[in-house]
Amino acid sequence: MITRWINHTGLNPVERLMMVMFELGMATLEDLSIVMGYKQERVYRLYQQIQNRFGKPEIDRLKSQFKEIEEARIPQEEKNERIKILKKKIQEEKRQWAKPHRRVSEHRGSKARMYSLGPKGVKYCRSLMNEQGYWDIKSGQIDHYYGLNKILIRIIQTFGTGRLGWYSSYEATDVLIRAWELLRKKEWEQNPQLARQEKRQMIRPDALLTLDDVSYWVEFDNNTEGSRQLIQRYQGYQRAIAHCEETQKINHPVLWVTTNQYRRDEMERIWELVKKDYSRVPKMHFFVQGQETDWLKRRHPLRRMDS
Numbered sequence: 028m029i030t031r032w033i034n035h036t037g038l039n040p041v042e043r044l045m046m047v048m049f050e051l052g053m054a055t056l057e058d059l060s061i062v063m064g065y066k067q068e069r070v071y072r073l074y075q076q077i078q079n080r081f082g083k084p085e086i087d088r089l090k091s092q093f094k095e096i097e098e099a100r101i102p103q104e105e106k107n108e109r110i111k112i113l114k115k116k117i118q119e120e121k122r123q124w125a126k127p128h129r130r131v132s133e134h135r136g137s138k139a140r141m142y143s144l145g146p147k148g149v150k151y152c153r154s155l156m157n158e159q160g161y162w163d164i165k166s167g168q169i170d171h172y173y174g175l176n177k178i179l180i181r182i183i184q185t186f187g188t189g190r191l192g193w194y195s196s197y198e199a200t201d202v203l204i205r206a207w208e209l210l211r212k213k214e215w216e217q218n219p220q221l222a223r224q225e226k227r228q229m230i231r232p233d234a235l236l237t238l239d240d241v242s243y244w245v246e247f248d249n250n251t252e253g254s255r256q257l258i259q260r261y262q263g264y265q266r267a268i269a270h271c272e273e274t275q276k277i278n279h280p281v282l283w284v285t286t287n288q289y290r291r292d293e294m295e296r297i298w299e300l301v302k303k304d305y306s307r308v309p310k311m312h313f314f315v316q317g318q319e320t321d322w323l324k325r326r327h328p329l330r331r332m333d334s
Contacts, residue, residue: 280310
């Protein structure tokens with residue numbers, strides 16, 4: 028849950044930022060500032076510390092080679108080329124820990140950028156949670172991360188952080204798998220291959236939101252998936268959370284947030300057709316960006332302390 032890292036007493040500010048970045052996947056400085064309650068300038072300084080502090084041993088080793096190159100009896104053109112390669116290696120090492128992603132290629136400046144951890148940064152965060160493994164966050168889903176994080180930002184700006192919990196896709200999927208481990212305990216113990224197969228086929232929500240102890244699965248749709256992919260995700264939720272009476276504890280409403288009214292209506296129309304095939308279906312709610320916050324306010328009235 029992302030809010031537990033904001034003031035975690037066992038972590039220093041750099042590590043807190045790393046864990047928030049780990050949860051968000053990729054985020055703008057503005058989003059990181061709002062989530063953590065820091066000024067953007069401080070967030071950026073901490074981001075630079077992730078690159079420089081954790082990558083320091085390897086960066087220092089590479090920097091030590093500069094003098095060797097300068098003193099080498101080789102043509103200046105070759106020196107320049109070797110120095111260029113060395114600087115690239117230093118930059119690559121920094122990006123192993125944290126890296127920028129340009130969101131809009133024709134724009135320059137921090138507002139057009141998002142930031143994520145690199146593979147070594149991911150591995151470090153997982154080690155803090157006593158887990159192993161790592162992955163590399165690619166720029167291919169930059170708009171998806173942007174839209175999904177804006178849902179969280181709108182909710183924080185409306186309700187504050189005291190009333191809510193926000194679980195990343197990684198954690199939300201784990202909630203589903205743990206629930207099904209109880210339901211399928213005997214079958215999975217007898218057939219590990221079946222267990223692996225069914226876990227791989229499990230729907231992977233974009234996030235899990237809890238507000239006043241009421242839970243919602245969250246999906247951001249960037250209007251890139253066709254009807255077949257949408258149907259598969261609808262069916263995935265039906266199998267995972269509304270398949271039987273035993274899944275009622277995870278049968279939370281699914282909030283679908285998309286980019287425009289036409290797409291919202293299309294998604295709802297497709298769902299109305301899909302759900303006719305089932306006697307037991309999850310509750311699905313569809314919104315254009317921003318409408319979900321208004322809907323949540325009606326279900327969870329604001330309190331005086333919300334900010």
